[in-house]
Amino acid sequence: MTAGRIVVAGASLAGLRTADSLRAHGFDGELVLIGDEPHEPYDRPPLAKAVLAGRSRTDRLALPSTRDLDARRLSGVAATGLDLAAREVRLADGRRIGFDALVVATGARSRPWPVRREAALRGVHLLRGIEDADRIRAGLIAGPRRVLVIGGGFTGSEVASSCLELGLPVTVTLRGDAPMASALGGTVGAVIGARQRAHGLDLRARTTVTALLGDAEGRLRRARTSDGDEFEADLAVVALGSVANTEWLAGAGLSADSRGVVCDAACRVVDAGGAVVPQVYAVGDVARWPHPHFDAGPEALRHWGNAVGQAEVAAYNLTHRDRRTATELPAFWSDQFGLAIKSVGLPHRADRVVLTQGSFDRGPFVAAYGRAGVTVGAVSVNSPRVMDGYAALITERAPFPPVVQATDSPETTVLDAGFPGAALATVHGGQS
Numbered sequence: 001m002t003a004g005r006i007v008v009a010g011a012s013l014a015g016l017r018t019a020d021s022l023r024a025h026g027f028d029g030e031l032v033l034i035g036d037e038p039h040e041p042y043d044r045p046p047l048a049k050a051v052l053a054g055r056s057r058t059d060r061l062a063l064p065s066t067r068d069l070d071a072r073r074l075s076g077v078a079a080t081g082l083d084l085a086a087r088e089v090r091l092a093d094g095r096r097i098g099f100d101a102l103v104v105a106t107g108a109r110s111r112p113w114p115v116r117r118e119a120a121l122r123g124v125h126l127l128r129g130i131e132d133a134d135r136i137r138a139g140l141i142a143g144p145r146r147v148l149v150i151g152g153g154f155t156g157s158e159v160a161s162s163c164l165e166l167g168l169p170v171t172v173t174l175r176g177d178a179p180m181a182s183a184l185g186g187t188v189g190a191v192i193g194a195r196q197r198a199h200g201l202d203l204r205a206r207t208t209v210t211a212l213l214g215d216a217e218g219r220l221r222r223a224r225t226s227d228g229d230e231f232e233a234d235l236a237v238v239a240l241g242s243v244a245n246t247e248w249l250a251g252a253g254l255s256a257d258s259r260g261v262v263c264d265a266a267c268r269v270v271d272a273g274g275a276v277v278p279q280v281y282a283v284g285d286v287a288r289w290p291h292p293h294f295d296a297g298p299e300a301l302r303h304w305g306n307a308v309g310q311a312e313v314a315a316y317n318l319t320h321r322d323r324r325t326a327t328e329l330p331a332f333w334s335d336q337f338g339l340a341i342k343s344v345g346l347p348h349r350a351d352r353v354v355l356t357q358g359s360f361d362r363g364p365f366v367a368a369y370g371r372a373g374v375t376v377g378a379v380s381v382n383s384p385r386v387m388d389g390y391a392a393l394i395t396e397r398a399p400f401p402p403v404v405q406a407t408d409s410p411e412t413t414v415l416d417a418g419f420p421g422a423a424l425a426t427v428h429g430g431q432s
């Protein structure tokens with residue numbers, strides 16, 4: 001379609017990029033961007049890194065558009081319902097916005113600490129948006145005696161790294177054996193965990209927080225853990241993964257729950273019976289979809305690159321007669337403890353891993369991941385430039401272990417990748 005009204009619900013990375021691409025593809029109808037945050041769209045990755053460490057500020061994170069979007073922006077108001085028969089989105093302020101096409105881009109939010117009384121203690125934080133980052137940063141500047149990070153996924157690890165950079169003592173607790181194990185596997189996770197500890201991190205694996213203890217003023221003071229320990233902690237960041245913002249879709253007949261809204265590889269939302277819903281798309285962290293390269297069901301890939309890639313696919317499909325599917329390999333990065341971690345493909349689909357370049361003990365390295373004799377993913381640490389080559393291997397379904405002609409290739413030893421259980425439904429967002 002090139003005319004009519006397209007409503008985009010969720011005005012952050014995926015929503016903004018969809019709007020931008022729609023205009024780039026010649027959509028000259030009416031564009032409505034609904035966002036419940038009061039801010040202009042902004043970039044979230046720096047929140048855990050440069051912002052907490054004091055190298056950037058939350059007023060410097062605006063996401064740029066490549067053109068004048070000529071969009072009606074409804075900011076600070078949430079979409080609260082979807083009426084597919086009437087083709088209307090209901091808003092929190094009572095308005096109803098009709099659409100010819102709808103793009104669901106409402107993302108995800110941090111999973112809260114389950115004990116409400118403890119979550120309400122001053123000093124206990126989540127990290128998803130600007131306000132969260134500003135509050136944590138203020139708490140860090142005040143000089144806590146110890147920071148507790150609950151969850152050793154990507155966000156938790158990055159927060160811990162930023163706090164150590166500030167010279168603060170930090171404890172990370174995680175349920176599994178190694179940090180980031182759901183995305184990187186326990187084998188590579190343990191390698192990174194060892195490097196985190198070498199930076200001075202108090203990393204406690206197979207340990208859960210059983211109580212957050214406050215003082216009479218309602219301030220966090222101490223934490224108790226499953227190993228019976230109790231220690232001082234006056235700032236805590238709860239980093240237990242994320243939950244898709246799909247409540248507003250309840251009752252619309254879609255296949256949507258806390259894991260996301262299911263769509264096909266062309267980003268078209270499907271209903272509870274699996275049929276494509278005409279002119280309704282989902283993009284970014286809120287979407288669950290089957291990547292065409294991997295023979296598997298729908299899953300949420302909560303990464304920056306996925307939001308951008310899906311936005312482009314949805315915008316193309318909304319403006320063209322032919323149809324594209326999202327085919328780019330999943331990829332993400334994380335910066336922490338002086339390590340630039342890059343991932344390509346779907347390592348978590350693997351059951352085997354092999355060190356292909358460098359050394360697990362020190363310095364840069366690359367590990368390739370395989371399943372059933374096929375290379376499905378790769379992770380590099382401080383070797384970003386080699387990743388295109390690994391992406392090509394994954395794309396061509398190269399045999400595993402792959403043949404890598406590099407000067408720093410060690411002897412090949414295939415290891416158990418150490419993923420906790422079968423393929424997980426959510427990557428990067430589902431971290432603990």
Ligand SMILES: Cc1cc2nc3c(=O)[nH]c(=O)nc-3n(C[C@H](O)[C@H](O)[C@H](O)COP(=O)(O)OP(=O)(O)OC[C@H]3O[C@@H](n4cnc5c(N)ncnc54)[C@H](O)[C@@H]3O)c2cc1C
Nearest residue numbers: 010012013014036044045078079106107108284285303304
């Ligand atoms: C701290 C942090 C660090 C990260 N670091 C990395 C990284 O290093 N590498 C990487 O690849 N990815 C990283 N990510 C993930 C990346 O930022 C996300 O994948 C990306 O933000 C997804 O964009 P999105 O637009 O789909 O969702 P979101 O960014 O979640 O945006 C959704 C928007 O919709 C709004 N919304 C929600 N419900 C409603 C409603 N009912 N009505 C209207 N608006 C609504 C939300 O408030 C939000 O503004 C990080 C994320 C966080 C939080």
